[in-house]
């Protein structure tokens with residue numbers, strides 16, 4: 001599809017050190033970027049509607065910010081390439097682009113925040129510091145269509161398992177500060193509801209405590225259980241909603257699908273806002289693997 005060619009441009013720009021093909025000329029990129037802008041605008045409207053359905057505040061302008069940045073990056077990439085071509089034409093040698101993992105991952109940080117540490121604003125999830133096994137599973141899930149997001153599905157399409165391991169390892173090893181805690185704005189009963197689910201669960205409805213799998217500090221657990229604190233509330237609501245509607249799948253048995261289906265929309269709203277507002281001290285790592293069996297069997301996330 002035409003707009004995704006623009007992602008191709010950015011990706012090739014990020015991988016320029018691999019000696020891949022030259023980028024598209026600037027004129028074409030400008031036209032593609034305009035088309036991409038229109039498409040992304042429509043997608044953002046759809047996502048805001050989904051968030052509203054589950055009671056989250058629709059923050060379209062926040063969601064749009066990284067997308068606008070992506071647009072600008074595409075234009076910048078094309079402009080730089082045009083300049084490089086002009087330099088080559090004039091007999092000058094363009095400056096080489098450093099080929100490091102950090103350089104290649106520039107295409108990701110446009111959406112996932114500087115060094116992959118997106119904040120709780122908007123929709124894009126932080127990926128820095130999550131367990132390597134979890135990140136690898138997600139990259140594979142996007143590639144195989146077990147998770148639906150057009151940008152991510154497209155970006156992962158041609159990547160090998162080896163490269164996905166390298167990407168997952170790179171982001172997992174980053175140790176970067178988390179945003180400070182903030183007020184969650186929940187009424188006292190909503191706050192009680194959220195805390196009860198996180199620390200005790202709801203045994204009468206066979207909902208185990210979130211901490212029994214996501215770790216006592218909710219910072220994740222090795223090898224493949226993610227931390228949930230500081231993620232955007234809209235993103236958390238989106239993921240739980242995606243499990244309920246069959247848009248997101250993990251390896252069977254898919255324990256999170258069971259948990260998500262047992263939660264009410266009110267519980268999802270409360271727990272997402274509570275989790276999002278917490279923080280973690282710098283240097284917090286995911287917990288070591290479980291020594292006891294998990295409360296529900298999980299195809300992903302078990303040692």
Ligand code: HEC
Nearest residue numbers: 107108111125127135138139147148149151152155167238
């Ligand atoms: C155009 C924006 C965009 C770009 C560029 C992008 N991502 Fe994403 N990424 C997203 C969105 C949106 C999601 C959440 C999708 C969903 O709702 O399931 C996501 C989800 C993810 C997740 C799952 C996070 C989690 O906690 O489950 C990983 C891992 C990830 N991206 C890695 C990457 C990597 C690596 C790159 C670069 C090669 C990249 N992304 C580039 C938008 C982007």
Ligand code: HEC
Nearest residue numbers: 137197208209210213226236239250255256296298300301
């Ligand atoms: C039985 C174990 C288990 C329990 C209990 C559990 N989770 Fe999970 N959760 C998982 C696993 C495993 C994953 C990773 C799934 C995957 O690989 O896609 C996950 C992933 C998630 C994600 C996606 C995170 C992201 O970055 O995309 C959210 C949100 C989530 N859980 C919320 C919760 C909440 C809220 C609770 C408590 C009400 C809870 N979980 C309880 C096992 C569990």
